[in-house]
Amino acid sequence: MAAVIREAAALGPGLRAVWLEAPEAAQAAVPGQFVMVEGGPRRITRRPFSVSGIDREQGLIRLLVRVVGPASAWVGGLSPGQPVGLHGPLGRGFTLPPAGACAWVVGGGVGTAPLLFLAAELRRAGGAVWAALGGRTADEVVGADELKRSGAGVAVATEDGSAGERGLVTTLVERRLAGGGPPPATVYACGPRGMLVAVARRALEAGLRCQVSVEERMACGVGACAGCTWPDGRLAPDLALRRLASSREAPGEGGGGGPLRVCRDGPCFEVVRA
Numbered sequence: 001m002a003a004v005i006r007e008a009a010a011l012g013p014g015l016r017a018v019w020l021e022a023p024e025a026a027q028a029a030v031p032g033q034f035v036m037v038e039g040g041p042r043r044i045t046r047r048p049f050s051v052s053g054i055d056r057e058q059g060l061i062r063l064l065v066r067v068v069g070p071a072s073a074w075v076g077g078l079s080p081g082q083p084v085g086l087h088g089p090l091g092r093g094f095t096l097p098p099a100g101a102c103a104w105v106v107g108g109g110v111g112t113a114p115l116l117f118l119a120a121e122l123r124r125a126g127g128a129v130w131a132a133l134g135g136r137t138a139d140e141v142v143g144a145d146e147l148k149r150s151g152a153g154v155a156v157a158t159e160d161g162s163a164g165e166r167g168l169v170t171t172l173v174e175r176r177l178a179g180g181g182p183p184p185a186t187v188y189a190c191g192p193r194g195m196l197v198a199v200a201r202r203a204l205e206a207g208l209r210c211q212v213s214v215e216e217r218m219a220c221g222v223g224a225c226a227g228c229t230w231p232d233g234r235l236a237p238d239l240a241l242r243r244l245a246s247s248r249e250a251p252g253e254g255g256g257g258g259p260l261r262v263c264r265d266g267p268c269f270e271v272v273r274a
């Protein structure tokens with residue numbers, strides 16, 4: 001499928017927002033799904049990026065791109081009018097709680113990208129959203145203003161103290177849990193693996209449901225190459241990943257310990273005790 005860039009803008013150092021005209025993807029995408037982008041002067045092979053927002057009326061999807069190497073530099077550097085190859089939406093997205101339910105989203109760095117789409121859908125359904133966002137520095141914190149504008153509560157932590165409080169995003173979650181307010185229906189998290197482990201452990205200890213979006217290097221993005229396999233299906237020795245029922249597909253068997261292909265079985269999973 002071909003898509004054309006509608007708009008591209010810098011959101012901060014090394015972070016770009018890219019809107020693509022992709023009407024079919026915009027209609028089909030659910031929060032947590034990703035697309036594979038390919039093309040460019042060096043014929044970059046497919047690379048995964050989360051859908052971070054959609055405009056269904058205009059047939060647009062948005063990618064937030066952190067420039068870390070050649071492919072992300074190419075995607076982030078695209079200009080309006082340029083064509084790209086686009087595959088997707090792919091993978092299983094998050095399972096949404098009942099309309100109006102309260103949810104927490106916990107994002108580390110550009111891991112917040114899929115959570116912005118999720119939070120927008122939750123707010124649209126009348127749900128209360130509280131977001132905990134983290135990064136090493138203020139430049140790495142993504143989406144705080146957008147979430148505030150949507151009416152979500154937002155707390156920020158950075159390792160160097162340059163935005164929000166100094167420390168880890170997990171400290172914000174700890175404090176919120178200790179605060180004794182109304183518990184969320186689900187805690188959703190995306191970011192570095194260590195952060196996912198810490199957030200999931202605390203959520204499960206508190207008796208909460210936790211869904212995470214995990215990252216793995218991907219070649220095909222559709223379950224064909226086995227390049228993104230997690231042989232043990234574990235997030236940590238004590239935490240297993242279980243497949244979620246996507247909105248378009250019956251839930252798969254197992255997860256919870258068996259081999260998983262992140263692109264096809266995920267990237268979003270429920271975390272359960274191993």
Ligand SMILES: Cc1cc2nc3c(=O)[nH]c(=O)nc-3n(C[C@H](O)[C@H](O)[C@H](O)COP(=O)(O)OP(=O)(O)OC[C@H]3O[C@@H](n4cnc5c(N)ncnc54)[C@H](O)[C@@H]3O)c2cc1C
Nearest residue numbers: 047048049050064065066068069070071072113215216217
């Ligand atoms: C499901 C999924 C969703 C993603 N969503 C986004 C997104 O919304 N925004 C975004 O900016 N990036 C996202 N990524 C990561 C993005 O695909 C990579 O950053 C990009 O492909 C890197 O390509 P490159 O050529 O620029 O860098 P490379 O030269 O390939 O890599 C540069 C550095 O990044 C590391 N890296 C590359 N790919 C990954 C990966 N998948 N996971 C962890 N580390 C990696 C490499 O180890 C290396 O250290 C996502 C990845 C997955 C699997």
Ligand code: FES
Nearest residue numbers: 221223225226263
């Ligand atoms: S990237 Fe090929 S199987 Fe997942």
